[in-house]
Amino acid sequence: MDFSNSGSWIWKSIGKLRSLARPFIVCKVETGISCRFWTDNWTKMGPLVDLTGDSGPRLTGLPRDAVVIDAIRDGDWWISSSRSRNPTICLLKDCLPSPSVVVSQEEEDLDDCYLWKVGDAEASGVFSSAKTWHFLHPQGEKKDWCDAVWFKGRIPKHAFIAWVNARHRLNTRDRLIGWGLAVPSLCLLCNTHDESRQHLFFDCCFSAEVWSFFTGRAAVSPPVRFEDAVLWLKSPSRDKNISLILKLAFHASAYLLWKERNSRLYNSSSKPASALILEAKSILRCHLDPLSRAQKFTPPELSYLATWLGLFQP
Known part of the structure; x- marks a missing residue:
């Protein structure tokens, strides 16, 4: 034909x-x-x-x-x-x-x-x-961080950034310099240390304020190295509700931090860490509502939304 x-x-x-x-x-x-x-x-x-x-x-x-x-x-x-x-x-x-x-x-x-x-x-x-x-398309080797990125209930655009980040493919300044580009090395969020994946999402004082809000409310202590933290996220808590919320919170935090970093680079506009926390809380609150409606649980167990309101919303 x-x-x-x-x-x-x-x-x-x-x-x-x-x-x-x-x-x-x-x-x-x-x-x-x-x-x-x-x-x-x-x-x-x-x-x-x-x-x-x-x-x-x-x-x-x-x-x-x-x-x-x-x-x-x-x-x-x-x-x-x-x-x-x-x-x-x-x-x-x-x-x-x-x-x-x-x-x-x-x-x-x-x-x-x-x-x-x-x-x-x-x-x-x-x-x-x-x-x-x-x-x-034969299935390749499963990565250790897979369950921390691709889990049921994820927010697709947040999971995509988490996936790219886990594969170390975000164009942080240390990678750009490694390619031979003449760009400044300082972190765009704190302007005190060189920008790398480890610094941008964990060591930076600006990022730490956002991420520590959620870990503090959940009373957990994640590892300080990026690779270890991603593996820890596979099961960050014995409570399945808190585990899901922390995964969503990590994704939302990384997404918003990367968005804020790019906004400062390309638009010359900035927000305080408290504004990013409020935005992350709003996103997660809206996302957990339909997940809770579809959730199967038996009282006195709590829904995702009830757990969120009890720990993170006040």
């Missing part, structure tokens, strides 16, 4: 994926009257034309558009009687299965069918987008 001049944009985009989808499609031969001998994947070795090249049909005398049943003569493959030592013909003989794979055409209820095969799994008539996706 020619997708270049006809159809919608989405149809043309799907057409471009044919080469990607092709290896997943296999043909189960029954009567052999529909399955194309050269171009369909029916031997479990892929299309035969990919093995023999375009010279395969010419050397063997079987047309490129032939179907499987056309390749059978008197109950055997037409090529089985050939005595040629041509490598292509010898290869084709080794690739062909037993001709018994083709059943009698008298079985009217049977016909060749096309199935979807993912990896080593059995071919099936059911398409699974999840299995196909995971096969095309």
Whole structure:
């Protein structure tokens, strides 16, 4: 099919994926009257034309558009009687299965069918987008900090910054200087120490005021190193409500601190730490409301929102 001049944009985009989808499609031969001998994947070795090249049909005398049943003569493959030592013909003989794979055409209820095969799994008539996706994109090694970033109930834009930060990909000034850029090294929040990930989110007195508000209210003592703190966030408290709130608070604090840092750099405007705390409290208060409505708990257990109001809101 020619997708270049006809159809919608989405149809043309799907057409471009044919080469990607092709290896997943296999043909189960029954009567052999529909399955194309050269171009369909029916031997479990892929299309035969990919093995023999375009010279395969010419050397063997079987047309490129032939179907499987056309390749059978008197109950055997037409090529089985050939005595040629041509490598292509010898290869084709080794690739062909037993001709018994083709059943009698008298079985009217049977016909060749096309199935979807993912990896080593059995071919099936059911398409699974999840299995196909995971096969095309194998899951990599799980990072230690994964549960501290990608947890149920997270705020997506906050989690994204936390993910970039955990991978040490935020463009802090120490990284820019390491790339050879001529930029000032001082932290934009305190103007007293060089800016790095460790300093910006933990050692800076401005950042410490924001983060310590939440840890102080929860009566917890997190590690002072960034890497250790991220791992600690996987389970910062025995109380599941406080654990979730602290994860959300860390994400919100990092997001707002990075936003404040960029605001001072590009807009020459600044806010005090108390303003960031109020903004974080407002965001978390609004976010915990729907989470509490969907939460399943049995009294005297508290909801997320009740825990928040009891510890963090006053």
